[in-house]
Amino acid sequence: MRHSLVIVGAGPRGTGLIERIAANAPELYADRGLDIHLVDPHPPGPGRIWRAAQSPLLWMNSHAEDVTMFTDETVDMAGPVRPGPTLHEWAGVDGRTFADRQLQGAYLSWVHERAVAALPPSVAVHHHPRRALRVTGPREGRQQVWLEGRPRPLLADLVVLALGHLDAELDDEQRALASYADEHGLVHLPPDFTADSDLSALRPGEPVLVRGFGLAFVDLMVLLTEGRGGRYEGDAYVPSGREPVLHVGSRRGVPYHAKIGYEWSGERPPLPRFLGPAEIEGLLARPGGFDFRRDVWPLVEKELGFAHYHRLFAAHPGRTTMAWADFEEKYAAASPAEREVLVAGAVPDPRDRLDLAALDRPLDGVRYASSEEFQEGLRGYVEADLERRHDAGHSPDLAVFLALLSVYGQLVRLGDIGTRWHGFFSHLASGPPGPRLRHLLALSRAGVLKFVGADMAVRAEDGVFRASSATVPGFSVEARALVEARLPEPTVRRARDPLLRELHEDGAAETPDGLLRVDRADGRVLDRAGRPHPRRFALGPHTDGRTPGAFTRPRTGGPAFRQNDATARAVLVFLRDLACRAVA
Secondary structure, X not given: OOEEEEEEOOOHHHHHHHHHHHHHHHHHOOOOOXXXXXXXXXXXXXXXXXXXXXXXXXXXXXXXXXXXXXXXXXXXXXXXXXXXXXXXXXHOOOOOOOOEHXXXXXXXXXXXXXXXXXXXXXXXXXXXXXXXXXXXXXXXXXXXXXXXXXXXXXXXXXXXXXXXXXXXXXXXXXXHHXXXXXXXXXXXXXXXXXXXXXXXXXXXXXXXXXXXXXXXXXXXXXHHOHHHOOEEEOOEEEOXXXXXXXXXXXXXXXXXOOOOOOOOOOOOOOOOOOOOHHXXXXXXOOOOOOOHHHXXXXXXXXXXXXXXXXXXXXXXXHHOOOOHHHHHHHHXXXXXXXXXXXXXXXXXXHHHOOOHHHHHOOOOOOOOOOXXXXXXXXXXXXXXXXXXXXXXXXOHHHHHHHHHHHHHHHHHHHOOOOOHHHHHHHHHHOOOOHHHHHHHHHHHHHOOEEEEEEOOEEEEEOOEEEEEOOOOOOOEEEEOEEEEOOOOOOOOOOEOOHHHHHHHHOOEXXXXXXOXXXXXXXXXXXXXXXXXXEEEEEOOOOEXXXXXXXXXXXXXXXXXHHHHHHHHHHXXXXXXXXXXXXXX
């Protein structure tokens, strides 16, 4: 009897898992027969997010040279390295290009085909372009994966959920806003993948409130301006007349920091330094558990600061007043308060000091007398951010970016640590390309885009939506349309995906933030008693092992690659042992 593996989700994560199965099969599975069933209504490789059927105006958020689906020696894994081209090498484009998502989808399709071709001849892959509805079956026996529109289930010795970003049911606030919109003839667009949103109800010239200033907002901005016929001429935007007027705000009230626009040179900071495997093991070993703010965040601050000052002292020694060896020794031993004193003495210019609070919440405590004054102020903030992020004289910023990647790779091992870290990381490390922020400035000057402020509050009253912010006391703006420009929260209970909800009802555990709990070692789904399911695995943003993305920058350790390898090896060992027992 041939064994069977079902992978639900054929996007980048499912593709990465197949690549690791192919790499590890010669050692762990030899030439035994295996059927791999890929279940996804979207094309294998790109999946939903990177599919070809979306606007060519939508870009990737990374330089083409910073995108790879292949492992290298920096990945901490037991399996073999199988190198391959980055996106820019494969596509033959400039490495500093921000490729469109259609090109990335084509790259992912090619990676999928290459991974399948690398499997042993005894392994066959079958794609089922359907949705998986539920998984049933005993812990110690074969699983049944039920598909939409198919009366009989797929039989599986093992199931891996690689579901990617999922739609969600509305939370209480969103339900109330949607109900109010229905009652008063308003438009309310809840959190969604922007490329899938129907934006036709947003009328030309009419005000639209937009809550969210991250990457979903950038997509919305593009689709409602260039996507409606507008164009850029130098630093100016020429409207088509079909654009609505966007009033945007968020918790921070500012866009994510721009992507860094220069390349690294010289020695990299030796990371990890203060937050590595030993510190993670220490946190996990605490009898009473750990608290992120009390126990983890101080280590994060120290690690990011170390990277920042290592680069400052190495690349810009003239802006320091102390030898690096002396500073490093004192920095390592200092308390947070002592570090502040040390830095103040060793780094004279405040612009050369790392201030994480100011980077994270630049509008905290800032007030403007009028909305017009705030528009000017925020344009100045964005211009300054763009200038700094494209100036190699501020290369400690790039060192902090590298440290953020290192820290994320370590924190993944802790499981669910709440949402604060992910939001902080995204704001500093996952911002838009510089050209997108220049477009934002042009739209602001053209009056197509207006800024609301930090901690944007939205009220449904008097038959409209009304937004305000403490950034501009006493000011508010009203509109008949509200867009929630962010992805849905990946919670198990509110996922529209029936498979996840059924899994939860069947006993799968969730974290306080609603993520699916998985075994840190190999991704097996945990039940509410903490027991790993022997035949069910999960990878991706709906789990407490979520990573920054399914692909990564070359030579940065790629935590998703490490997880893929661990899961692939666990899958192959289980199936090999199953085959051996059958023969015996």
